[in-house]
Amino acid sequence: MLRHVTYLVAIVSLATLTLGCQPQRQDAAKFPVQGTVTLDGKPMPKGIIYFKTIATGSVDAMDIVDGKFSGEAEPGERRVEISAFRPVPSATPGMGEGEENFIPAKYNTKSTLSADVGTDKQLEDFQFAVTSK
Numbered sequence: 001m002l003r004h005v006t007y008l009v010a011i012v013s014l015a016t017l018t019l020g021c022q023p024q025r026q027d028a029a030k031f032p033v034q035g036t037v038t039l040d041g042k043p044m045p046k047g048i049i050y051f052k053t054i055a056t057g058s059v060d061a062m063d064i065v066d067g068k069f070s071g072e073a074e075p076g077e078r079r080v081e082i083s084a085f086r087p088v089p090s091a092t093p094g095m096g097e098g099e100e101n102f103i104p105a106k107y108n109t110k111s112t113l114s115a116d117v118g119t120d121k122q123l124e125d126f127q128f129a130v131t132s133k
Contacts, residue, residue, distance in 0.1 A: 028058070030072035031117055035126035037082060039103075043067020044130070047084035047103070051115060054079055073117045073124075080113035082130055103130060 033051070037044045047064035051073040062071035064082070085099040107113065107130045115126050 028074045029119075030060070031075055031119065031122075031124065032070070033062075033073045033115070033117060033124045033126065034068070034070035035124075035128065036067050037064050037069065038067060038127075038129045039084070040132055041129075044082075044084060047082060049128070050081040050083075050108075051078040051117065052081060073115075075117045075119040078115050078117055079111055080115050080126075080128065081108040081111045082113070082128060083108050102132060104133065 037047065037049060039045075039047075044064050044067050049062050049064055049069050051060040051062075052058065053074065053076065058074055060071065060073040060078075062069040064084075082103055083101045084103050086102050087097040088100045090098055101108065105111075113128060115124070117124055
């Protein structure tokens with residue numbers, strides 16, 4: 001019995017040491033960004049813009065309101081994805097409305113848009129033009 005208790009204490013101690021020695025994740029530095037998004041030549045009324053680093057899974061999201069966005073993003077070359085949603089009726093009676101992203105995939109899931117976010121704390125200003133077709 002004493003042997004089992006000693007073994008258990010050793011495992012718990014080792015686990016505690018291992019967890020205590022994990023490196024602390026430091027959030028990456030972020031820099032100010034802002035800009036405009038037009039939809040079919042007019043300011044996008046409402047949407048979301050994502051600055052992504054696909055290799056690391058890093059994502060910075062900002063709301064688009066009246067064609068403008070602002071926030072902070074990690075530096076470097078970032079893939080930009082833009083989405084906007086509209087209500088759609090549910091195919092199931094009684095379930096109410098759902099939403100669909102009506103911006104073509106070439107601006108979000110298959111986006112080739114990019115932004116090079118600087119590292120000098122200077123406000124970056126980006127402009128993106130998307131079409132609904």
